[in-house]
Amino acid sequence: MADPRTLARVGAAAVAAIALAGPLVGMFEGRVFHTYPDVVHGWKVPTACDGHTGPELRRGQRFTSAECDEMRAVDLRLTFDQLAPCMDLALPPNELAAYLSLAFNVGAGAVCRSSIPVKIAAGNRAAACATITQFYLAGGLDCRDPANNCMGIPRRRAAERDLCETP
Numbered sequence: 001m002a003d004p005r006t007l008a009r010v011g012a013a014a015v016a017a018i019a020l021a022g023p024l025v026g027m028f029e030g031r032v033f034h035t036y037p038d039v040v041h042g043w044k045v046p047t048a049c050d051g052h053t054g055p056e057l058r059r060g061q062r063f064t065s066a067e068c069d070e071m072r073a074v075d076l077r078l079t080f081d082q083l084a085p086c087m088d089l090a091l092p093p094n095e096l097a098a099y100l101s102l103a104f105n106v107g108a109g110a111v112c113r114s115s116i117p118v119k120i121a122a123g124n125r126a127a128a129c130a131t132i133t134q135f136y137l138a139g140g141l142d143c144r145d146p147a148n149n150c151m152g153i154p155r156r157r158a159a160e161r162d163l164c165e166t167p
Contacts, residue, residue: 013089013096018076020097024163025076025104026050028156031068035061040139051075051104076100082108086117095125098132098164105156106135129164133157 029051035058038045046057049068052075063071083103087096103111111117114135119128135157136143143150 013091013093014077014080014084016093017080017096017100018073020093020163021076021100021104022072024097024101024159026072028101028105028152028159031065033063033065033068035059076104079104079108083111086112088117088120091120091125094166095129095164098129098160101156101160101163102132102135110135126165129161132161132164 031050032048035046035048037043038047038053043059045053046059047053048057048061048071049063050072052068052071080100083100086108087099089096099111099116114131116128116131119125119131136153138148138150138153141148141150143153
């Protein structure tokens, strides 16, 4: 059984990171009150609200703001839980929130397999924050090229990095 102090630390870190990441995720995901096709995968991955995906979604569903808020909170908690095993939970909340927003967008596995956890473990948090901007691909497209119309990925990465680097 896990040490209660560890569980409390994980809980507190999750609450703080989710509170900071939620508005950032909402701003860049864009809130849509009905199901729509995923930008990369189309209707194979029905999406709603702030980028929520799941097997319960189908074409034509509509959602309230409260339902979207709940979906985002649950999704961020699930993403945090996936990210926690590879992340130092003693990081400041702004850094955890930046990595949480990144993981929400690209997947926790991609963040955990990246050099970010290694740089954090080595004490090089500035380099870890800078690594956020290396996640510039979406659906195989280079989002640094404006012709690829990547839905604001470069702006999102800049905002995540700014949050990560905020004292």
